[in-house]
Amino acid sequence: xxxxxxxxxxxxxxxxxxxxxxxxxxxxxxxxxxxxxxxxxxxxxxxxxxxxxxxxxxxxxxxxxxxxxxxxxxxxxxxxxxxxxxxxxxxxxxxxxxxxxxxxxxxxxxxxxxxxxxxxxxxxxxxxxxxxxxxxxxxxxxxxxxxxxxxxxxxxxxxxxxxxxxxxxxxxxxxxxxxxxxxxxxxxxxxxxxxxxxxxxxxxxxxxxxxxxxxxxxxxxxxxxxxxxxxxxxxxxxxxxxxxxxxxxxxxxxxxxxxxxxxxxxxxxxxxxxxxxxxxxxxxxxxxxxxxxxxxxxxxxxxxxxxxxxxxxxxxxxxxxxxxxxxxxxxxxxxxxxxxxxxxxxxxxxxxxxxxxxxxxxxxxxxxxxxxxxxxxxxxxxxxxxxxxxxxxxxxxxxxxxxxxxxxxxxxxxxxxxxxxxxxxxxxxxxxxxx
Amino acid sequence: xxxxxxxxxxxxxxxxxxxxxxxxxxxxxxxxxxxxxxxxxxxxxxxxxxxxxxxxxxxxxxxxxxxxxxxxxxxxxxxxxxxxxxxxxx
Numbered sequence: 048x049x050x051x052x053x054x055x056x057x058x059x060x061x062x063x064x065x066x067x068x069x070x071x072x073x074x075x076x077x078x079x080x081x082x083x084x085x086x087x088x089x090x091x092x093x094x095x096x097x098x099x100x101x102x103x104x105x106x107x108x109x110x111x112x113x114x115x116x117x118x119x120x121x122x123x124x125x126x127x128x129x130x131x132x133x134x135x136x137x138x139x140x141x142x143x144x145x146x147x148x149x150x151x152x153x154x155x156x157x158x159x160x161x162x163x164x165x166x167x168x169x170x171x172x173x174x175x176x177x178x179x180x181x182x183x184x185x186x187x188x189x190x191x192x193x194x195x196x197x198x199x200x201x202x203x204x205x206x207x208x209x210x211x212x213x214x215x216x217x218x219x220x221x222x223x224x225x226x227x228x229x230x231x232x233x234x235x236x237x238x239x240x241x242x243x244x245x246x247x248x249x250x251x252x253x254x255x256x257x258x259x260x261x262x263x264x265x266x267x268x269x270x271x272x273x274x275x276x277x278x279x280x281x282x283x284x285x286x287x288x289x290x291x292x293x294x295x296x297x298x299x300x301x302x303x304x305x306x307x308x309x310x311x312x313x314x315x316x317x318x319x320x321x322x323x324x325x326x327x328x329x330x331x332x333x334x335x336x337x338x339x340x341x342x343x344x345x346x347x348x349x350x351x352x353x354x355x356x357x358x359x360x361x362x363x364x365x366x367x368x369x370x371x372x373x374x375x376x377x378x379x380x381x382x383x384x385x386x387x388x389x390x391x392x393x394x395x396x397x398x399x400x401x402x403x404x405x406x407x408x409x410x411x412x413x414x415x416x417x418x419x420x421x422x423x424x425x426x427x428x429x430x431x432x433x434x435x436x437x438x439x440x441x442x443x444x445x446x447x448x449x450x451x452x453x454x455x456x457x458x459x460x461x462x463x464x465x466x467x468x469x470x471x472x473x474x475x476x477x478x479x480x481x482x
Numbered sequence: 483x484x485x486x487x488x489x490x491x492x493x494x495x496x497x498x499x500x501x502x503x504x505x506x507x508x509x510x511x512x513x514x515x516x517x518x519x520x521x522x523x524x525x526x527x528x529x530x531x532x533x534x535x536x537x538x539x540x541x542x543x544x545x546x547x548x549x550x551x552x553x554x555x556x557x558x559x560x561x562x563x564x565x566x567x568x569x570x571x572x
Contacts, residue, residue, distance in 0.1 A: 075537065087491045087567045092526040092537040094569065250541060253566045257490045266569060354549045367539070367546065369569045 064130040065103055071270055072098040082128075084187050084260075084267045094369070095270045097128040105318035110289055113320075120175055120278040126314055127278070128271050129182050137168040137210055139178045140278050144286035144435065149403040151434075154420040158433040160292070162283055163406055165441035169230065171409070172304065172439040173203035176275035177264055181207040183271040184262035191216060191261040195252035197245050197300065197362045198227035199409075199440050204264055205236035216261060218248050224361060226446055244356060246366045265301075276304040280311025283435055284321050291316075291324050293432040296419040298411040298439060299330040299339050299385065300363040302370030309377050327383035329427060330374055331418030333360035333410075334387040339371045343385035348372055359390045359448055360410040362440060384427045386418040393417055394451035397442060401449070402463070407442035415439070484512055484561040492565070495522030509542060510553030512563060527565070537568045 071080040075093025086095050108125040116122045120140035121132040142164045151159030167174035177200070184192055192208040193216040194200045201217045208215035217231045221240035231238050241248045249266075256263040264272045284291055291312055299305050309328060316323035332340045335358030338350045353366035368374070378385045388396075393413035400416055401407040408416070419436050422428045442449065458464030460480050469475040483503040488496050496502055504519065506512030513534075517524045529535045540547045541564040547555050557563070 085491070086569065087489070087537075089491050089494070090525065092491075092535055092567055094537065094567070246546070247544070249569070250539075250544070250546075250564075250566060253489075253569060254487075254564070269569065352546060352548055354546075367568070372536075 065107065067100050067103040067107070067125055068128055068130070069098040069100055071095040084183070084189060084262060086267050086269045097270050097274055099126070099128075099314075101314060101317050104314075108318060108320070110285075110320055113285065120178060120275065123278055123281045126281065126311075126318075127179055128274050129179060130186075133178075133182050133185075135210060136178055136182070137174060137206060139167055139174040141282060142166045144283060145404075145406075147400075147404045147406070147436075150400055150416070153399060153403060154416075155423050155430060156419060156428060156432065156434050157430060159419070160433070160435045161400075161404065161406055162279065162435055162437045164279065164437060164439050165406075165408065165412070167203075169199075169202040169206045170441035170444060171199035171203060172276070172279065172437070173199045174207070175278050176200075176272040176304075177203040177207045179275035180262070180264035180268040180272035181211050181213075183268055184213065184264075185211055187262070189213075189260070189262035193252070193256070193261045193263045194218065194265055195245070195249045195263065196223075196227075196231075197364055198223055199362050199444065200265065201227055201236070201238070202230035202234070202444075205231040205234035208236065209234045213262075218252050218255075220245055220248055220361075224445060224447075227361075227444055230444070244354075244366060245364055246352070249365075249367075269303075273303045273307055276307040277311035277314070279304070279437065280308045281315065283308075284312065284315050289321050291321055291326050292435045293325075294327045294329060294383070294422075294428050294434040296329040296331065296415050296422065296428075296434060296436040298363055298415050298418075298437070299332050299368070299371075299374050300365045300411075301368045302330075302339060302372075302374030304439070305330050306370050306373045306377055309381070326381060327427065327432075328377050328381045329383045329418055329422040330378055330385040331388055331411075331414040331421075332385060333358035333363050333393065333414055334389045335360070336364045336366055337385075337387040338366060339368055339374050340385040340387035342371065342375045343378055344387075348375055350375070359445070359451055360393055360414055361445070362409060362411045363414060382427070384422050384425070386421040388414045388417040388421065391452045392421075394448055394453075396420070397449045400438070401442065406438060407449075408438045409440035409442050409445040410448045411440055412438040412442075413448065483559065484557045484563055486512065486516055487562065487564045489565055489567065491567075492523060492526055495520050495526075506557060508553065509540060509547050509555045509557055509563065512557055513540070513553070539566050539568050540564070541566065
């Protein structure tokens with residue numbers, strides 16, 4: 048039974064991938080490249096992604112096979128770019144899909160479900176992507192793991208590197224929330240604060256990745272890293288009894304996770320594990336950094352980068368999103384939308400989720416829930432739709448966000464809030480209670 | 483002459499050179515001259531319509547040229563241009 052424990056399970060294949068992983072392929076021109084820590088097509092400079100032989104996967108992977116395996120993302124091994132389940136790793140995935148009836152009623156969506164992905168080892172969905180990336184970093188013999196992060200990836204990369212026994216270099220905007228920096232430091236990472244926006248950090252890391260050969264999970268390991276997000280789709284479909292929901296609502300930063308969920312559903316349908324039913328994709332961005340929402344609203348496919356993001360939603364503050372164009376196309380083609388959410392709406396959505404459902408999201412989750420409400424208001428989501436909203440990070444990562452827009456005043460009896468400090472006597476308590 | 487930093491994936495077209503010195507008064511002129519001296523770069527730097535490849539991000543002294551005057555941005559003698567893939571994590 049011990050070997051069945053999450054994250055400790057032994058390899059359950061013979062070490063080969065049976066030809067299911069074809070290699071890397073350029074998403075723009077289709078050129079094939081061999082597997083390696085590379086991410087750019089040498090012919091057209093387009094992004095590389097992993098190519099599979101889904102016919103091989105279809106023959107090997109059944110619902111019963113998946114259901115017989117331990118919890119976690121490696122249940123879906125054949126749809127990931129990894130030959131065998133890693134012998135050691137954090138217990139990532141199999142987060143709960145929970146009905147949120149009170150919150151749903153509050154925003155006019157009766158069948159609202161929350162995919163609570165704040166329950167990963169480092170409290171965000173980034174553990175999924177990093178689990179795949181670190182496995183490949185070890186396969187490729189890379190000497191260090193690194194990332195450019197808006198915060199959640201910092202902790203995920205640092206923790207995964209700690210387990211793999213690799214040094215971790217985490218590059219973040221210098222003014223990032225201290226809780227996120229401390230989180231990465233605790234795992235033993237070297238944190239490099241960069242004086243600039245996330246996009247400045249990312250540009251620097253592109254140069255560092257090229258010159259030093261470190262495994263940057265979201266740069267030169269990006270084709271593999273991005274595949275990890277598909278496991279959100281696999282889990283949602285499995286939790287629903289092997290079918291797809293009417294609507295997915297998810298946050299958009301680079302747009303990679305948003306588009307990979309669609310890819311995950313598509314692959315499940317292609318290999319016959321679910322019926323191919325239409326899913327609308329609704330994305331949320333912070334209004335203070337909303338290049339994808341702006342392109343959607345303008346009916347354009349061109350992403351105009353935002354130079355200086357201005358929002359409390361740091362985890363989504365990417366001004367120049369790599370997959371922005373694909374995210375807009377997905378929202379449009381699926382008859383979904385991309386919503387721009389103010390910081391006040393985000394904070395209110397965080398409070399409402401915590402108070403009505405006991406689920407405390409970080410700012411990106413607040414954006415997601417407010418986006419669901421906005422899409423419902425404008426009719427993209429109907430009252431009877433089955434809607435899955437992704438809570439991608441835990442509120443403890445952005446501990447000040449829920450206060451945004453609230454007047455700081457002492458709580459009175461019967462009101463939520465922070466009461467004034469009192470002397471440790473019943474008389475003092477009684478005095479406050481009866482005032 | 484401004485210096486243009488070439489990413490590793492494109493260095494086969496520059497004989498392995500990491501940095502090349504290229505003349506030109508604007509970013510567009512520098513890139514056109516770069517392709518003239520290293521024709522193998524044409525397909526990566528420019529799109530089919532002769533505009534900048536949408537997967538190519540160009541930085542002048544660490545600023546994205548889309549925040550400046552794009553290809554019309556003036557280039558000084560000691561300026562540095564960096565070519566990088568359009569790629570961002572999160």
